[in-house]
Amino acid sequence: MKKDLEKVRNIGISAHIDSGKTTLTERVLYYTQKIHAIHEVRGKDGVGATMDSMELEKERGITIQSAATYCTWKDYDINIIDTPGHVDFTIEVERALRVLDGAVLILCSVGGVQSQSITVNRQMSRYKVPRVVFINKCDRTGANPKRVTAQVREKLGLNAVPMQLPIGLESELKGVVDLVTMKAVYFEGDNGEKIREEAIPAEMQAEADAARETLLDAVSMFSDELMEAVLEGSPSEEMIREAVRKGTLSMEFVPVLIGSAYKNKGVQSLLDAVNAYLPAPSEIKNTAFDLDKGEEEVILESNPNKPLVCLAFKLEDGRYGQLTYIRTYQGTMKKGDTIVNTRTGKKAKVGRLVRMHSNEMEDIESAGPGDIVALFGIDCASGDTFTSPDVNMSMSSMHVPAPVISLSISPVDNKAQGNMSKALNRFTKEDPTFRTFVDHETSETIISGMGELHLEVYIERMKREYGAEVSVGAPQVAYRETITQRADFNYTHKKQTGGSGQFARVAGFIEPLEEGNYEFVDSIVGGVIPREFIPSCDKGFAASLEKGALAGFPVTGIRCTINDGAAHSVDSSDIAFQLAARGGFKDGYLRANPVLLEPIMKVAVEGPSEFQGSVMGSINQRRGMIIGTFEEGEYTVVEAEVPLAEMFGYSTVLRSLTQGKAEFTMEFAAYRQVPRNVAEGVIAAARKAAQEKK
Amino acid sequence: MLKNDLIAKNPMGAFSRDAEGNEVARMGLVIARPGLGKTAILVQIALDSILRGKQVVHVSVGQNIEKTKAWYDDILGDISAQAKHDEMEELKLSVRRNRMIMTFNASTFSRPKLEERLNDMIYQDIFRPCCMVIDGLDLARVERRMLEDMRDLQREANMSIWCSGVIEREAQAAVIASQTLPAPCDALGDLFDTVIMLHPESGDESKIFLNVLKDATNRMAPGKSLRLDPTTMVVWGATA
Numbered sequence: 001m002k003k004d005l006e007k008v009r010n011i012g013i014s015a016h017i018d019s020g021k022t023t024l025t026e027r028v029l030y031y032t033q034k035i036h037a038i039h040e041v042r043g044k045d046g047v048g049a050t051m052d053s054m055e056l057e058k059e060r061g062i063t064i065q066s067a068a069t070y071c072t073w074k075d076y077d078i079n080i081i082d083t084p085g086h087v088d089f090t091i092e093v094e095r096a097l098r099v100l101d102g103a104v105l106i107l108c109s110v111g112g113v114q115s116q117s118i119t120v121n122r123q124m125s126r127y128k129v130p131r132v133v134f135i136n137k138c139d140r141t142g143a144n145p146k147r148v149t150a151q152v153r154e155k156l157g158l159n160a161v162p163m164q165l166p167i168g169l170e171s172e173l174k175g176v177v178d179l180v181t182m183k184a185v186y187f188e189g190d191n192g193e194k195i196r197e198e199a200i201p202a203e204m205q206a207e208a209d210a211a212r213e214t215l216l217d218a219v220s221m222f223s224d225e226l227m228e229a230v231l232e233g234s235p236s237e238e239m240i241r242e243a244v245r246k247g248t249l250s251m252e253f254v255p256v257l258i259g260s261a262y263k264n265k266g267v268q269s270l271l272d273a274v275n276a277y278l279p280a281p282s283e284i285k286n287t288a289f290d291l292d293k294g295e296e297e298v299i300l301e302s303n304p305n306k307p308l309v310c311l312a313f314k315l316e317d318g319r320y321g322q323l324t325y326i327r328t329y330q331g332t333m334k335k336g337d338t339i340v341n342t343r344t345g346k347k348a349k350v351g352r353l354v355r356m357h358s359n360e361m362e363d364i365e366s367a368g369p370g371d372i373v374a375l376f377g378i379d380c381a382s383g384d385t386f387t388s389p390d391v392n393m394s395m396s397s398m399h400v401p402a403p404v405i406s407l408s409i410s411p412v413d414n415k416a417q418g419n420m421s422k423a424l425n426r427f428t429k430e431d432p433t434f435r436t437f438v439d440h441e442t443s444e445t446i447i448s449g450m451g452e453l454h455l456e457v458y459i460e461r462m463k464r465e466y467g468a469e470v471s472v473g474a475p476q477v478a479y480r481e482t483i484t485q486r487a488d489f490n491y492t493h494k495k496q497t498g499g500s501g502q503f504a505r506v507a508g509f510i511e512p513l514e515e516g517n518y519e520f521v522d523s524i525v526g527g528v529i530p531r532e533f534i535p536s537c538d539k540g541f542a543a544s545l546e547k548g549a550l551a552g553f554p555v556t557g558i559r560c561t562i563n564d565g566a567a568h569s570v571d572s573s574d575i576a577f578q579l580a581a582r583g584g585f586k587d588g589y590l591r592a593n594p595v596l597l598e599p600i601m602k603v604a605v606e607g608p609s610e611f612q613g614s615v616m617g618s619i620n621q622r623r624g625m626i627i628g629t630f631e632e633g634e635y636t637v638v639e640a641e642v643p644l645a646e647m648f649g650y651s652t653v654l655r656s657l658t659q660g661k662a663e664f665t666m667e668f669a670a671y672r673q674v675p676r677n678v679a680e681g682v683i684a685a686a687r688k689a690a691q692e693k694k
Numbered sequence: 695m696l697k698n699d700l701i702a703k704n705p706m707g708a709f710s711r712d713a714e715g716n717e718v719a720r721m722g723l724v725i726a727r728p729g730l731g732k733t734a735i736l737v738q739i740a741l742d743s744i745l746r747g748k749q750v751v752h753v754s755v756g757q758n759i760e761k762t763k764a765w766y767d768d769i770l771g772d773i774s775a776q777a778k779h780d781e782m783e784e785l786k787l788s789v790r791r792n793r794m795i796m797t798f799n800a801s802t803f804s805r806p807k808l809e810e811r812l813n814d815m816i817y818q819d820i821f822r823p824c825c826m827v828i829d830g831l832d833l834a835r836v837e838r839r840m841l842e843d844m845r846d847l848q849r850e851a852n853m854s855i856w857c858s859g860v861i862e863r864e865a866q867a868a869v870i871a872s873q874t875l876p877a878p879c880d881a882l883g884d885l886f887d888t889v890i891m892l893h894p895e896s897g898d899e900s901k902i903f904l905n906v907l908k909d910a911t912n913r914m915a916p917g918k919s920l921r922l923d924p925t926t927m928v929v930w931g932a933t934a
Contacts, residue, residue, distance in 0.1 A: 626815075
């Protein structure tokens with residue numbers, strides 16, 4: 001089977017929480033005849049949306065894992081990744097975008113550009129993903145696609161121009177006016193599957209003419225041919241589409257489509273737009289680094305006959321064993337081929353190759369450039385590059401944010417013990433933002449992640465999928481320590497217990513580092529510390545960073561410089577210098593005025609204006625700093641920075657304060673110093689906890 | 695150290711305190727042709743209070759929070775480029791603490807709306823502004839009623855309110871010559887205690903002057919002119 005690469009689309013669907021990503025995907029699958037009945041996310045039939053395959057997803061009505069699926073629309077092959085909307089699962093969005101060529105950014109016609117839309121848009125920009133905007137939920141009361149388009153232009157800074165006008169709004173939404181064909185399009189039948197095109201209603205003609213003119217003005221920038229045709233007054237549909245496509249691919253133009261997935265309006269037009277405006281794999285410049293030529297950047301070609309280069313972007317450990325999601329960029333991967341993991345250099349054989357459709361799969365023989373498929377039985381980590389044995393290239397990895405919250409878990413019984421470690425093993429492999437480690441001092445298992453919901457979901461999954469019941473400690477904020485001033489140290493490590501002793505002297509200073517976590521500077525002159533022991537000092541300092549002397553939290557933002565020392569011809573060793581460096585660090589650290597840092601979250605609370613006062617009061621009580629307030633239609637949004645430590649359980653508080661009418665989102669903003677009075681409490685508690693465990 | 699230095703360099707300090715250093719509340723107006731630095735001056739007015747530990751509300755009509763925040767960050771970065779890292783952090787922290795940004799759509803901005811949002815904070819003692827700057831009002835369209843409302847609010851709350859207004863490029867020379875307000879501000883002039891104008895030296899756009907057109911509180915004599923740094927709007931020469 002030879003595929004026409006021009007007719008492949010790899011797209012993602014992402015948006016703010018509850019904008020209807022999964023609902024839209026469900027419609028897409030229905031219209032492309034992948035599924036034969038529509039199930040709603042929170043449908044009464046209790047089946048749940050096809051893409052939300054995890055039991056927990058169906059129950060909570062949220063998407064937790066991004067699901068890949070594949071469908072065909074008007075002989076274009078479309079690979080779709082439906083991503084979670086909640087900020088706690090941001091890594092899922094991040095890695096989906098890494099491997100996609102184009103994206104649909106969904107916005108709610110009432111909520112407009114919400115905080116998470118901004119984050120998602122920023123992520124899309126980071127990976128240079130061309131996008132179309134779909135303004136969903138136009139059937140809801142208060143729908144205003146015009147206002148939302150204006151917000152996209154202003155808040156997201158995108159050159160967004162409507163391609164359609166709604167015919168009626170809110171409950172009166174009937175269809176859309178297509179500004180390219182200048183026809184009214186209605187979606188009829190039980191599930192909107194019948195499309196009827198008609199002349200534009202007379203009362204909308206003037207509005208449509210004006211909107212078309214705006215559209216032509218905006219896109220004729222991208223095509224001289226179109227510009228001329230517009231001046232002559234006869235632009236063809238083809239020309240307009242061509243220009244829109246050009247603008248979209250160059251990321252200087254964003255087409256805006258409208259509709260209501262829930263009411264089955266406008267979804268087919270969106271699919272047409274995906275085919276027409278979003279890039280084929282061959283149109284996106286992907287690069288890799290050639291490790292044989294000093295990491296020289298090479299452009300990958302979507303040529304099935306070139307050596308294979310592909311990226312493993314997601315791992316899943318399901319009932320069929322480990323599944324590795326792979327996006328091929330260049331070359332072809334066939335069953336039985338040998339591929340090499342560039343990071344480890346290990347060879348592997350391609351066994352079963354499948355195309356994923358949520359939790360069902362379809363066996364295939366080979367995958368060409370631009371395909372998103374899954375492999376069985378390959379051992380690797382998320383972000384690894386695989387190539388054919390004859391090349392040695394690596395693709396850049398994804399951006400992985402650091403976890404901000406952690407909690408301790410302990411199994412309730414012996415059976416749970418084994419299952420828990422199995423589960424943790426799998427989760428950490430699948431999700432790079434989910435980490436786990438055993439605190440050696442307390443022998444507790446600590447898990448950390450991006451937010452309360454993130455960890456909650458994993459604990460729930462441990463119980464359901466592995467039968468590992470655990471008792472959970474209170475959530476802990478991932479505090480850090482840093483120093484605020486320079487301090488000198490001079491430390492001699494000496495041990496004489498018969499036999500060869502240990503001797504090392506290290507002197508220098510530690511000082512705050514403005515950017516980065518740790519830096520080691522070697523200013524030794526005259527060889528007072530022999531060259532071979534310099535790395536030992538570095539190692540010693542690095543080891544000291546794991547636990548600060550203030551309260552036992554990891555130390556960041558520090559530069560260690562050594563400028564003097566002494567060695568003994570017999571008694572000096574690697575370990576002696578490591579210990580001396582540790583000693584020196586400890587010696588200087590408490591004099592360098594160490595402070596505690598805590599994660600500060602950017603919080604946006606959105607709700608009716610009458611609750612603004614109580615919302616601000618609640619933020620103020622939480623050591624929050626209100627940055628500002630702005631209007632969003634009938635709503636007022638309060639934007640604030642609040643320490644994560646104070647945000648536990650906020651959703652419950654907010655619900656009761658505002659009769660459930662306000663909602664909030666938060667995302668990590670920065671690490672900042674903990675105010676002294678609070679820090680004292682945290683330090684005392686940490687020391688006490690450490691004491692008790694001993 | 696840094697703080698005191700910045701307070702001293704601030705051209706607007708003279709308006710916020712009397713000779714004894716007591717706060718003086720006033721209704722002020724900054725006019726200039728587009729692109730000269732009205733917002734920067736409003737930010738300086740806000741900083742003057744913030745650095746002295748007072749709280750300020752920055753009202754932005756038609757602009758979003760991010761952009762407004764960026765103004766402060768840029769200006770702070772420029773005026774204290776030489777400052778030490780930790781001093782700078784402390785400065786930024788005090789700005790974040792003592793500044794509240796409120797944005798409004800141009801069509802919905804009114805005293806009741808503003809007051810509704812202000813009162814929520816004041817009653818709960820979250821925020822007690824001594825000064826409010828309002829950026830982005832269109833003086834040609836604004837109703838006199840609205841400004842009268844603001845004037846009342848200013849007196850009742852005993853805080854300073856500073857607005858900005860755009861004048862036509864052509865009107866600039868006439869204003870400098872006559873030292874009177876140009877249309878459309880002339881009809882509104884009586885509502886303000888103080889009116890200042892920013893203008894470049896004729897022929898040299900890099901030299902910006904602050905010109906006092908009116909000052910009912912006699913802190914600065916009308917006609918007085920002060921040269922400013924064009925990027926940061928601090929007193930010229932103080933940033934060496």
